[in-house]
Amino acid sequence: MFVDSVELSLLSGAGGSGSISFKSKSTKSSPNGGSGGDGGSIYFKPDVSIYDFSSIYSSSSFKAENGEDAGKDLQDGKNGNDLFINVPLGTSVFINEEKVAELLDHNATFLICSGGKGGRGNRELISKRNPNPKISEAGEKRKSVKVNLELSLITDISILGIPNSGKSTLIKSLTNSNAKTASYPFTTISPNLGVLESSAKNMIICDLPGLIEGASQGVGLGRSILKHLKNTKVLILVLDPINSDYTIEEQIKLIETEVNKYDDNLKNLPIIKVVNKSDLDKKNDNYINISALKDEGIDKLIQEINLYDFTNLDSINKSFEKISLHDEQFSVEEENGTWLVTGDMVDRISNLNGNDYDVFNEISYRFERSEIPAKLEDLGIEKGDYIKLNNYEFEYEN
Numbered sequence: 308m309f310v311d312s313v314e315l316s317l318l319s320g321a322g323g324s325g326s327i328s329f330k331s332k333s334t335k336s337s338p339n340g341g342s343g344g345d346g347g348s349i350y351f352k353p354d355v356s357i358y359d360f361s362s363i364y365s366s367s368s369f370k371a372e373n374g375e376d377a378g379k380d381l382q383d384g385k386n387g388n389d390l391f392i393n394v395p396l397g398t399s400v401f402i403n404e405e406k407v408a409e410l411l412d413h414n415a416t417f418l419i420c421s422g423g424k425g426g427r428g429n430r431e432l433i434s435k436r437n438p439n440p441k442i443s444e445a446g447e448k449r450k451s452v453k454v455n456l457e458l459s460l461i462t463d464i465s466i467l468g469i470p471n472s473g474k475s476t477l478i479k480s481l482t483n484s485n486a487k488t489a490s491y492p493f494t495t496i497s498p499n500l501g502v503l504e505s506s507a508k509n510m511i512i513c514d515l516p517g518l519i520e521g522a523s524q525g526v527g528l529g530r531s532i533l534k535h536l537k538n539t540k541v542l543i544l545v546l547d548p549i550n551s552d553y554t555i556e557e558q559i560k561l562i563e564t565e566v567n568k569y570d571d572n573l574k575n576l577p578i579i580k581v582v583n584k585s586d587l588d589k590k591n592d593n594y595i596n597i598s599a600l601k602d603e604g605i606d607k608l609i610q611e612i613n614l615y616d617f618t619n620l621d622s623i624n625k626s627f628e629k630i631s632l633h634d635e636q637f638s639v640e641e642e643n644g645t646w647l648v649t650g651d652m653v654d655r656i657s658n659l660n661g662n663d664y665d666v667f668n669e670i671s672y673r674f675e676r677s678e679i680p681a682k683l684e685d686l687g688i689e690k691g692d693y694i695k696l697n698n699y700e701f702e703y704e705n
């Protein structure tokens with residue numbers, strides 16, 4: 308089964324906690340608690356040997372390893388392993404319907420869900436302000452993200468035409484593909500790929516399902532077919548001289564209209580027009596005549612294909628887009644004078660271990676130096692209001 312869209316739930320690893328320990332137990336001096344390991348991150352990694360999502364379709368949730376907690380006496384916790392999910396080239400990544408990345412380059416590994424940082428132990432928290440810390444940081448929590456992946460196949464040539472025109476028969480004649488063919492329309496319901504071996508470069512050819520009127524608006528398989536044209540370089544239009552509904556010229560008009568309506572830039576792609584089924588005595592001198600079934604005219608078509616320099620041709624989607632994911636740092640809700648602040652930044656400030664007094668002092672220190680107080684003032688916080696950071700609540704005094 309060809310799978311070209313999939314939804315995945317991803318969970319990065321949590322950071323391990325830092326520890327609190329001291330070299331000399333009796334005096335509680337010389338902090339030597341180790342730091343927690345970082346949680347594993349999740350990456351998408353383009354793999355040129357796969358052409359759809361069938362390898363990840365059945366396991367729709369992925370988890371990276373947690374970092375280990377630290378031990379005493381400078382024992383740092385181990386980092387959790389990162390997780391790499393192999394995806395085909397041409398994968399677009401969406402979060403909440405917003406495209407965050409498109410993988411068009413086989414080296415372009417994409418970080419989608421970063422692991423929680425390990426918490427620092429009291430050894431690393433030594434500072435002038437606090438030379439003998441009795442606190443440590445908890446590791447950052449795991450992050451979860453739901454993503455939708457959409458594939459637009461990266462190909463050299465795509466074969467288009469109305470249903471039953473002989474597209475699949477042609478890819479079988481040109482390549483090693485074993486596409487199914489039959490004497491009725493809509494035989495092909497997902498793309499078939501094949502490789503045309505040529506002295507210059509092996510070319511990836513894609514046979515697509517038949518296009519019908521309204522395809523660009525989603526009629527039939529419409530848009531799920533047309534999306535694969537973004538990453539192709541040359542089109543072969545297979546025309547059917549024995550179709551009873553459309554003449555050759557009408558077929559050209561229909562296909563070109565739907566393709567250009569879907570994306571105006573596609574009109575820049577070169578089109579090779581072939582009239583198929585020439586064995587039925589239906590040749591047309593204006594076009595290349597072939598019989599995909601009888602292998603006639605195929606050499607002529609290959610010569611025509613070889614006129615294009617595929618190495619230097621671009622698809623319309625030439626630029627590699629990589630949009631960085633913006634972490635939401637914190638958010639604020641207010642109710643009856645209590646300001647609830649949540650988010651990654653709050654976790655970094657407040658996820659501490661140790662005795663209440665030391666922990667609270669450290670939280671106040673980190674809070675005052677963060678961007679949160681200024682934001683709360685902007686939002687109108689007043690003296691005597693309460694601020695809640697996770698489990699810690701205190702009065703605002705400024």
Ligand SMILES: Nc1nc2c(ncn2[C@@H]2O[C@H](COP(=O)(O)OP(=O)(O)OP(=O)(O)O)[C@@H](O)[C@H]2O)c(=O)[nH]1
Pocket residue numbers: 468469470471472473474475476477487488489490491492493494495496515516517583584585586587597598599600601
């Ligand atoms: N006589 C003749 N029949 C052909 C030729 N090429 C294809 N056919 C026949 O046309 C019918 C449709 O062929 P397919 O290759 O399945 O057509 P398609 O365009 O892939 O069809 P869909 O996938 O349904 O859009 C089959 O019965 C083929 O045997 C040809 O060159 N000559």
Ligand SMILES: [Mg+2]
Pocket residue numbers: 474475476487488494495514515516517
């Ligand atoms: Mg077909």
